[in-house]
Amino acid sequence: MTGLDCLVMPLWNARKGGGAAHPLALSKVELAVLLRLIEALFSPGWTLEDGSVIPAGLLAGRTGKGPATDGLGLLLMVLNTRASGWLLLCGGSVRSKEGRGAATLARLLGCSPSGARKVLARLTEAGVVARGREATETRMRGRGRVMLLPVARAYGRVLAPVEASSGPETIVSQRPDGAVGDHAPDQGAAVLGISGLCGAEAVERAGDGERPDGAELHADHACVATPVVPPQLSCGFSGEVRGGEGRRPERACVREGQSADAAAASSPPVAEVGPLRGERPKESPVDERDGQRAGGAGAGGRQKPVGWDKAQRQRRVGLPADLRVRVALGPVAGLWERLSGWQQDQVEAAAQAELTRLAGMLMRPDLAPQLLADRFTDRLEETGGEALVDRPYPWLTRRGLVQRQACSDRRCDDGIRLDTGGECENCYNVVHIRRARRAKIAAEVDRQLPGLTIGERRQVLEERLREQAAIEAENFVCRREQARAEQARRDAARAAAQERTECERQAAAAADAVHQALPCEDCGQGKTAGLCEACGYRRRTEALIVEAGLVAATWVAALNDPGDVAGLTADVRASLEADIERARRQFLELMEPGEPDTDPALRASAFAFNALQTVEQALPEYRSSALGQLGRTEEAEAEARRA
Template sequence: MTRFDASWVGRLTGNEMRVLSKISDYIYTSGRCFAADGTIAAHLGLSRGGVNRILAGLEDRELNGEGMVRSVFHPRTGTMERWVKHPAPDALAVCVSGYSRDQLPGTRFAVYCYLSLRQMLPDPTPIRRIAADCSLSEATARDAVADLVASGWLTRYGAAGCAFRYTVHPAPVAGIAAYLADPTPTSSVTGPPHESVTSAPPGSVIQTGPLDQALVIRQEVVVGGCSRVAATSVPRDAGTREPDRAPAARPGRGRGSAGRTDVNPGRRPWPAGGRLPQDVQQALHPVAALWSRVRPGARAVVVAAARSELNRISVWSGTEHASEVLRERLGQRLENQERSARVTDPVGWLLRRGLPQRVECPRPSCDGGIRLDTGGDCETCRMRVADRRSVRRILAAEIAAERPDADRDERRDLFERRLQDWTGQRARWRAAALQLRHNDDLRRAEVLAERRARERVAAAARQAVACEGCGAANSCGLCPVCSGRRVAKEAIVACVDHAIAGNADLDNPAEIVEWARRTRAELRDRMLSARAPGAHYLIATASDQLVAQHAADEFRVAALRILGRHPAADREADQAREACLRAAHHYPDRRAAVTAADNAGACARRRAAEYLLAERLQRVEVYRRGGPTAAVQPAPTVTGQS
């Protein structure tokens, strides 16, 4: 339950009344209000900057000769203390539920408060009077009343074509979105009327239980007030009825989609003219009323902007959730704008305010301090705010230490000047850092351009070198044919070396010659059988290269298999197996120990075979370079022969 002066209605906006009444509730509870702007904004569904601007504007305004709100900054704790004047017990006051204040946006809350004063009077309340007393246009007032009735905050009744009477409810009630005198409502509320509503006789009043107001508004004479009505008695003898269901959840900003309703439920269906992509249509659903006012020639621009924003959102949210995120953003922006009737330029609002993301920090998923991917507060923005507050605390502490005898106004002026100097110095530092970064980027670009130029010159020089084998021009020193032949020759040498190292007795020259001849003959046969009949010499060269490379791997595996049966390899395997069996007590059972011993023996055998192969290949290399025999010299490759 919140209670504030009735003179606020019509002189303050809805959001200003919400913020002041929230501060008044804090003062009524604890006597003092130290709530931060972010705390108030979180309760009211506003942004921290919006609350800060509202309070800054109210500090300089007066009502009935007194200031609207007073603020005192405590430099030691870094907190702000605020006071708001409470209405007198016998003064005319607005008494509404705190739930309505926290859930309803500005314009709807202003109309809701005004009608809470008018509901006790027997006279009907026309839209023109609502607009005049609340300082709104008639279209805005009509939309606000229709939204309140459609969402169950109001019940209106009376004859069709005449002014209606209204009854406010502390929470949205099911079955209220209908006109009691006219069973076919003119609003866009979908679904059949509620049974209890349609069965009520014309002119009857259905009370929905504003019992919290009945506890405060007594049966007495009301004098004056913004309703401009003479002294009138206020009867409260009508019955009450409990709501049919729990209050509907108000759409939150970035807090997930569970329990969320549309920003404008059941009003203005999507215009049928023109076909839009499915994701764009889903994203623009909250602004269907604005879309109907967009000129056909400008719709392509809006669709292109929506598509660009969807692509930007899909980078961090995924394609399947991008339309939902953009839809929630547009709904919240339109809610802060206090419905579409306040938008005079739909195209400009969509392109400049509705669709773009509010970039306040480097995090791509942050929008106005809220992370759209998780729905929580942005850690980066919180740290930025903490940094700014710490600077203000430091400056305030310095001023208090230097000028302890200064009054509040002098300290404020000195604080503003120092904060301005600090902000200017920080801006200069940032500009200097950006200039240094720009200079570094230019220097790196120059270095990169020079390096690429040198690389192009070196590549051109390498390209101009003739082939070493056949002398072909512009071959980078080796043409493809000669390169293939060289690779094939190296593979043939590797095959011969592995065959000799694995099978021949290196102390017997005749056996070395025999294994070299046998290996060369086997490779020649493989190469000739792999060639296609009548193949081009380039294709034949590539085929010989592949055959030689595959054969080199096969000969190496065969050599390792043969050397794995060498007595030295057997000894290494036995020693490793015995060492593992001696540690059998570390294993759960005998079978596991034997398995581990066999694996250790196999690993030791493989390592011994690789060591023996490397040692024998070194001896073969010595023979080739002028050892006891020249028999291991490879024969000319058959590459290129047809």
């Protein structure tokens, strides 16, 4: 059964226009696995109709303070956990009070380390996270580690005590707790945002992102065996231009105890030729780095998504060629240069759509680019400048390009009218109404509770304001539901009327088709709607001849003698038929010899129409003669005198 049928717009947009490199361009299998993971973590559990039971998730019974934050933190940690169950910890210096596990979770959640430490403590109390330190040979404090117990159980790992040592072979890139390094949330979040679920063999070779207490204070580097960060997502850490295999710079004495063959086998490929070895490079280090990275990725590195290189080549340094978009994006040119090729295409399309929308509501559509540029300028002033924008793409699409309506007027943007550039009157009215409501409630509080202190009065006032806001919100929801119901009723009535009209039209068309197929009643010609053109002219001619005979009989014949009336009518008919015959001969004289015989139906119709015109021209004379004779009778003269 379908419990909910909805369209998730980020997934839809990523699949339709995001390209294969988009993080949300998930296949059906990947999305099913992600939803199954979320179900295993947070689902409340339910029973299907066939009797099968979906068990509740790990945090299904989590209540109290911060269940949503705990769920999000658990999901992010699971996505950044190796198959062995150990969480990939961040590098850099951290506070000893919070620890490296809390610092890693803080980067994932985008919160403070102290807040992440509380979340980690609640997850530990819930039994899904285990924390501890690795034992060292010197019995000093070793590396702090965080294990996700559900992941370890899912992979069938034998859960050893958390304090047990994992062996020196797994230590690849370690760091002391107090080492000096970069703990920037943006870089750490970008690195740790990649899923850490990899194969078991790669996990055994990879280690935590820490260092022993005696290690040098240097920035963190990628693992030698399995790169965690793809080369194309590099954030500019030190040492990244030293080859495509992710090696970090080593000390001069690190290979003194190795044999010559081992040292030659483990030396980086750029150690043979380079400016530091005395030779002049044949090509730029950037080209060498790109080539080595491409080779490393093809050999055993992480596979790149289809179309990623094409998206990277499409990156443009300058603004788009469209003049309107160039003017609009002028204030954020620095952010534009920091976008990838795909992100630039998305921002350009969004800017064009916003310009089209603004042009539709402005009296002068040519002012839309400058209006959007002013909006970008105001948003940058609120942020504090381009230097404080950590993620340009979300800032441009979710803050810079978005119109913020302070009221119900669609032309309002932060209290300013888009069409006039002045203050929004509707916003002023809203503020005035809110102030008046607050003053009215304050007066009621003073009148009903006169003995309150300042703090108590403020508390009571805030409670009543919240109650009033809740009532207004409920009324707004009711009005909106009523409007939706009324709109649905109107749509249903309109659809029913359209359906009824369509049915009537179809019935009339069917009846007309049946009527058009009837033969002529007089001559029997088919498909004439019951009467052909010639027979129709003949019927009208016969009716006019009868009318002309009766008009003539009104002043000539005795109206009480039917025989006299019939004789006069016959005389009028004979006279009109003689006129019709003369008109017919004249018509034949005007036509070419043999032309009437080409189409018999057309000839009969022409003769009938000619007879009709002849009778129509003679009928007014009979009427005028009858009126003249009747006007000279004694009855008419007596009536005129009385009038």
